[in-house]
């Protein structure tokens with residue numbers, strides 16, 4: 001159990017929802033009960049946005065959005081989530097213009113921002129950086145991606161999208177395709193999916209295979225998995241095809257990147273072999289791994305994922321700040 005962080009000084013601010021004042025660092029903090037809770041609030045947030053556009057639930061609260069790596073969806077959906085709940089945002093997408101360039105450490109930057117804000121969303125290139133930030137911070141930290149480590153809020157919105165589109169998780173066959181070594185989204189998604197009775201297939205070239213520690217989680221929770229290089233071998237069976245970008249920024253040898261970047265391409269020809277009620281997911285950004293020709297296929301779920309990201313982040317912000 002993580003320590004409860006400082007939110008407000010009034011007893012009325014305290015609420016026992018399992019998230020109040022908590023850091024969100026890893027998907028290992030979630031079980032089925034907590035997932036059901038966040039998905040339930042996420043659905044309420046969707047209705048709120050559709051009916052009213054915004055609410056004043058987080059009025060007076062300030063989020064510091066601290067991004068040391070590029071981001072479009074994660075940073076702006078957190079911003080939109082805070083704004084739609086009546087809160088405000090300090091956006092720091094260009095750390096090169098902050099004192100980080102002068103050599104300020106992550107702990108000192110965190111201590112600075114928590115003097116002004118009620119919680120901090122952090123994306124950073126180093127594995128474990130969110131845990132370090134949380135160690136120093138008195139206010140809650142939400143991990144928005146720590147290098148090749150985890151991306152827990154992406155996994156939450158991914159799971160939410162599967163439930164919204166397919167109605168359930170138990171019994172599904174899920175294939176993850178592409179850069180499973182460096183892709184933090186598939187690390188978090190796999191570790192979250194083990195809460196359900198799913199079957200995994202990991203599709204990648206050998207040197208981009210799922211890391212052993214993630215496979216250990218799959219094994220230790222009694223799940224079966226298969227590995228293959230060939231997406232054609234599985235396309236006809238899967239309920240979810242989760243496609244990833246080859247993470248160019250993690251490669252030290254760019255010649256190696258060039259050899260694999262177009263290894264897998266999901267196009268109309270491949271989709272003609274897929275089940276009628278399956279879905280294709282991608283955390284985005286895509287490079288060439290999903291053809292634009294399938295964007296209008298109802299099975300293409302990646303634009304729905306983006307929208308769901310805002311609802312799930314609204315739910316998380318409200319829960320951590322004790323307003324859900």
Ligand code: NCD
Nearest residue numbers: 073074145185245283284285
């Ligand atoms: C992902 C990330 O940053 O890990 N993007 C995202 O948050 N939607 C995936 C990626 O960059 O390939």
